Amino acid sequence: MHNLYILATGPLLYLSFALFFGGMFIQILFLVIETYRKERFMFSFLSLSSVLMSVAHWLFPFGSTVMRREKTLTLMGFGFHIGLFILPVFLFDHVLLIYESWGVYWLTLSGMVPDVLSVFVLSACVYFLFRRSTKPEIRYISTPIDYLIPLLVIFPVATGLWASHRLPGYPIAHITHILSGELLLSAIPFTRLSHMVLGFFTRVYTSSEFGRTRAAHDW
């Protein structure tokens, strides 16, 4: 158990960081190089003001038409994404680990916030799975991996909640938390989770085209 812990917080942790940062970096690099090589014209249509306008509408809750229509999904989606970003970066235990290793630290979450966020993320995952399996149009375009991804998120968050409250069996929960967290991080570049970065690229191009060439709103 102890060895596993050492492995998980040592080499595996670095491996997952390497896979995540390296994988994303290579993806972006290839994307930009290929665009430059084959579709260089795309650069000439980029427009900062259009991108900012569009991103502003899509990055704020209910800023776009579809968000106003799908209220539950918007709420769940925003809570989920905010939680997923804030929890790993600002959790006290995580920052403490980083401080111990590298001597840097930043703001941390306190009180009930981590618990509330975790519960929100978990409920959102359940909601996503429910939505995916009950709506025919979504089931039709879903692959096995699409059902797996929410599970990939549920694991680290649920075990994190478990371990932080010292519930029975928490040492196992703790190690599962670390391992599944690393798995999630490493999976990002290789699954649809890469939308966290690629999504910005597609949005930048679409909003430039809409805003500049087509003088129309894309939200």
Add this chain to the structure above:
Amino acid sequence: MNQQAQITDKYELDRGIENHLEHLKPETIRAEIDAVFRSETGSRLKAYMKTCVHCGLCSDACHFFLSFDRDPRYSPAGKIRQTLWEFMKNIRHITADHIRKAAIIAYTECNLCRRCVLYCPFGIDTAYMMGVVRRICHRLGVTPLYLQDTAHSHSAFMNQMWVKEDEWIDTIHWQEDDARDEMPGLRIPLEKQGADIMYSVIAPEPRFQADLIYKAAILMTVAGVNWTLPATPGWDNSDMAMYSGDDEIMGRITRTHFEAAERLNVKKIVMGECGHAFRSVYDTGNRWLGWTFPPIPVIHAIEFYYDLLVSGKITIREKFKDPVTFHDPCNIVRGRGLHEKARYIIHMACENFIEMTPNREHNFCCGAGGGVINCGPPFKNKRMQASRVKADQIRKTGAKVVITPCHNCHSGIDDILHHYKIPMTIKFMVDILTLTMNKPVNGTGDGL
């Protein structure tokens, strides 16, 4: 029944699609798909395919999906699943049947209207991807017969409807003669060097809607515009090759159009009331030729009318009385943001304007665009079924007249009004303007 059977069952065989399928070998299919992926697409397509989280948010944007009772096969992502997904995943196992299905979906079940782009959190452009599928089908020679016929016409005559050069010139003279009855000083100047404006139309106008040329001439004369039409190829700005996937012909068409304007040494091109033609000249074909923006300023009729009204070159005598509604054409609204200018014109010329809901960028496509209407009779029933939401949307306005400044929309909505027995008529913007504006009886203009 498997999906393939369902899809092929409900369509009357299209000879253009079927004839070529017989000769397709798996190696050819593989080679062509591969060639498109390798040399004609790049990171844009890859990023779209990778980024899509299969959330289904785009479904409700598509009138096919809504009109076919939320059948998942008609959702934007559902169409990608049946076509590009398969191509990318199983390139080795793509058969002629897959290509048939892909051709039917891409040519007849998507109007390339881009409404779904507004509903995707990542702005994934399903219309672009359907265009890629069309391109593959075109390279395999699997294109709907009627659509291919128009592409052939473009190739041979540089216009969409096999109009011969003398027929074009003759039609112009005929319209000039007729219009001179109403306005004796009127001329339709052909081949006038150094005019301010080259006016271009789509071939259906000389073929069967010649009155539109008449009306344009009246408008130009009243406004005193220094305009001209080319007598040579280039007068037709339409481009069905863009929709059949024949990019090479698309480029030739757009180039011919620009070259006519260049030769006549005009300051700008004003395009008649057509949406798809505008998409080709302003956006798609223009880019294929390597221009970021058109080499000669190009404006759509709506911008032109707007300018004429704002500058007072035409004035409204008496507003149109019947309640009107406006259909925003995809290619000039999602494609050029002309919705507010169009509304300005309508408010100036009509007394009672009722908005459709949704409207502007969010308007539903007429069901005819993207070359779907040009796929002809074998697919008309499906097109009518797919237009159910459009029919409901129009009916709900309770207006008497639908105005739309686009030929495709015009024909598509005309079909819808008949099919769904909606007691309305349809008009172009120029119909309304020539009815309501001040017309000096002996207008001479300086169009000579």
